Amino acid sequence: MKKIILNKKLNHCKIALFTCVLLMTLSCDLDETQEVATLNNLVMADEFDEDGTPDSSIWGYEIGDGSAQGIPGWGNNELQYYTDRPENVTVENGVLIITAREEAYQGASYTSARLITRGLFEQQYGRFEARIRVPYGQGYWPAFWLLGNDCNVNPWPQCGEIDIMEYLGDEPASMFGTLHGPGFSGAESISKEFTLQNDRFDTGFHVFGVEWTPSYINYYVDGNIYHSLTREDVAEETDGEGEWVFDNPFYIILNVAVGGNLPGNPNQDTVFPQSMLVDYVRVYK
Amino acid sequence: MKLSKIKYSRLMGLLLLVVVTTSCEREVSEDAVPATFPSNAEVFTDNPVGLTDEFFISFDPAVGANTNGFGTDQNEAYLGNTSIRVDVPAPNDSDGNFIGGIFRDRGEGRDLTGYDALTFWAKGSTTAVFEAGFGTDFIEDKYPVSNSNLQLSTDWKKYVLPIPDPSKLVQERGMFLFSAGTQSTNGMGYTIWIDEIKFESLGTVAQPRPRIQNGEEVVVQNFIGGTVNITGLTQTFNTVAQGDVTVNAAPAYFEFESSDVEVATVDENGLVNIIGAGISQITATLGGTEAQGSITIESLGDFTPAPTPTRDPENVISIFSDAYPNVTVDYYNGFFNADGQTTQGGTGPGGADLSVDGNGIINYTNLNFVGIGTFMNVPTIDASSMTHIHVDLNVNETLNAGDNIQLQLLNDVGGNETSATVTITSANLAQNEWRGFDIPLSDFNGLSSRSQIGLIFFISNSISNIYVDNIYYYNEQ
Incomplete structure (x- = not known):
């Protein structure tokens, strides 16, 4: 269960995605009229309307720095120690608040939280979306993502990973959506960046989602699809090496990582604590 | 359409004014739109x-x-x-x-x-x-x-x-x-x-990080009647395309707050007025965001100024005094750091580090030597017709026997340079009290000419914190 994304990947993807953009321009316009999803049958929603600890029938936690999972630093040299303390995760005023703090704790210099629905809510296909506001500053790496529920038997990347939203705190107007699987993981994953014009992700809520069907995965922000991957695209992107492993149930992860390979470590200007706010998580079929 | 609206609102403003003036209890009408x-x-x-x-x-x-x-x-x-x-x-x-x-x-x-x-x-x-x-x-x-x-x-x-x-x-x-x-x-x-x-309206300007005193926690000592300017006022935003951008911002953008208004108050220009003895921390917000940095005023209470000079201005060449028009100087602290100078001070408006009831005072701290220059971009001092130099000194620390301050004058700096020194001993100084010195220029042995005086030095290896006021040459008549 790793989640390695390197800068190299982004470059790699930009070239590959140029083709993608061209294709999309031919097939469907990236304009406001574009409809997201035919999948409108709500099957799970957490609106975070009840103050206190998150609903334990939906959310569990991963605790620690990854050592217990055999991947210290969660495979990316991340700096945080995940807890389930209210200081790091709570529900208040209708939003889930995941807070990263700078504090000495269990040998780490930062604490944060990582919520998972493994064993509680898992689903194959559907539309997964969340309305989120992210923190600001170098070193913050919040994410909303899905992981195959069979990683114990089919080790990552065989079990598949769908990153619906990843964001780096020092690029506050940009986020990216990524697909990992065998033959296209880590540095070779298939990713695309989306950048807001005249707005940014740390000053207000935005809706991030994927529409996942047996034949494609569409990524969208605020209703605009910016990234569309079919089985054929995956094969094309990986010269036929990549395997489509998105035909089994996945579970949801919400977390705020601090530092590490991808975002770089916090610098003197990075303000702690800061939080990722999640207004809702909704899943449709 | 728009124009008429503006006229309407101005009229409303006038009506409003009348309402407010006649009855302070009345709420502002919700129909009133400020002039735009x-x-x-x-x-x-x-x-x-x-x-x-x-x-x-x-x-x-x-x-x-x-x-x-x-x-x-x-x-x-x-x-x-x-x-x-x-x-x-x-x-x-x-x-x-x-x-x-x-x-x-x-x-x-x-x-x-x-x-x-x-x-x-x-x-x-x-x-x-x-x-x-x-x-x-x-x-x-x-x-x-x-x-x-x-x-x-x-x-x-x-x-x-x-x-x-x-x-x-x-x-x-x-x-x-x-x-x-x-x-x-x-x-x-x-x-x-x-x-x-x-x-x-870029939409990408966010994450305000205002600062006062350049984000530092500053402590200053002063007295009742003193004034202190809050400086280092900035606002920083992240702009995405240009990264973090910092601008200097006028005091009027900030709301200042004094932790003890019996000790100090702050006006909208960021000027702190010290009105009582005690300690007050001045902090600020900008647009609701707390500014980093503060200035803490330690008010030592009433200040006794040096006696106001009474000599006829006709017979005076003033270097630093509120009693006379001062000559223009290059600086009240030359910061000869390359020569080992450690002295701070002499850097406020007109050289005054403190201003109490409008009277400026120099406060030299970490004193080893410090020069007041009149030889670079300003005319040198022609003290040929003067007979004395006056200075008021107030020592801000415990005095020990053997402590002294030397006063050195340099003529024609960098040219046909001559200089001489007079020593003021601890016996003639006092802790926290003013002592006035009227030193005959003839006591400066070796100062063969005083027609182009370019530097006055205060030198001490034993006293590090002094108030200085009323530095002037005069002719005793």
Whole structure:
């Protein structure tokens, strides 16, 4: 269960995605009229309307720095120690608040939280979306993502990973959506960046989602699809090496990582604590 | 339609005033709309937009502003066909050694509350550092914003100056400011082209981080009647495209707060008035965001000033005193750090580190030696017809036997230089009390001439903290 994304990947993807953009321009316009999803049958929603600890029938936690999972630093040299303390995760005023703090704790210099629905809510296909506001500053790496529920038997990347939203705190107007699987993981994953014009992700809520069907995965922000991957695209992107492993149930992860390979470590200007706010998580079929 | 609305609201404003004046209890009518001003964004495109007829209003030529180098250029433009051309003069230009000034709105001002930044494009004939801003109108100068460390490139580049708090700018006349000299080019003149000056709503200006005292926690000692200026006022935003951008922001953007208003109060200009003994910490917010940094005033209570000099001004050449017009000096602290100087102080307005009831006092701290210079850019002192030098000293620490302060005078610095020293011993000084010294200039053995005095030194290896006031030469008659 790793989640390695390197800068190299982004470059790699930009070239590959140029083709993608061209294709999309031919097939469907990236304009406001574009409809997201035919999948409108709500099957799970957490609106975070009840103050206190998150609903334990939906959310569990991963605790620690990854050592217990055999991947210290969660495979990316991340700096945080995940807890389930209210200081790091709570529900208040209708939003889930995941807070990263700078504090000495269990040998780490930062604490944060990582919520998972493994064993509680898992689903194959559907539309997964969340309305989120992210923190600001170098070193913050919040994410909303899905992981195959069979990683114990089919080790990552065989079990598949769908990153619906990843964001780096020092690029506050940009986020990216990524697909990992065998033959296209880590540095070779298939990713695309989306950048807001005249707005940014740390000053207000935005809706991030994927529409996942047996034949494609569409990524969208605020209703605009910016990234569309079919089985054929995956094969094309990986010269036929990549395997489509998105035909089994996945579970949801919400977390705020601090530092590490991808975002770089916090610098003197990075303000702690800061939080990722999640207004809702909704899943449709 | 819009015009009539403005007229209507002005009328309402008048009615309102009447209501308020007659009855303080009445709530402001919800129908009352404050007068609004035009919100046009453009300042210069291919032409000045809505600016005064003179277009460019220079800084005062008396302080060295060169009014010749400003114009427009139809051969250079970032967009369209014309840009502003600024020819930055060399330091020896007889018409002025820098160029700068403002553009002012030709009307009553603009409503800039809907924008988050002033932006413009500029390029230079060479790389250099220049200053730009807005909010200075040479009338009120209430909301100036500037950045004096803008890096000019030889290709067109976009500059973003965030508005520290747009809600303040309901009627702003100061549309643009620039200033450039040759400090960054080793005295070489150069050209700046500026184009497409406008206010924008970028939507990407966020994460405000205001600061006072440059974000430091500063502690100063002072007295009842003293005043302290809050300095180092800045606002920083992240702008995405330009990264973090910091601008100097006028005090009027900030709300100041004193932790003990019995000790100190702060006015809207960031001036602290000390009114009681005790400790007060001054903090600030900008647009609701707490500013980093503070200044803590330790008020020691009542201050006893040095006796006011009474000699006839006719017979005095004053270096530092509120009783006489002072000569212009190069500095009240030369900071000869390369020679091992440690002394701080002499750096406030007119050299005064403290101002109590309008009386300025120098406070030298970490004293080992410090010079007051009159030999570089100002006339030297001709004390030929003077008989004495006067100085008032107040020692801010425990005095020990053997402590002393030496006063040294240097004539014709760097030329046919002569100097001499007189020692003031601890027996004639007092802790926390003023002592006045009237030293005959004839006591300065070795000072063969005093027609071009260029430096007065205070020297001590035993006393480190002194107040100094009323430094003047006089003729005893």
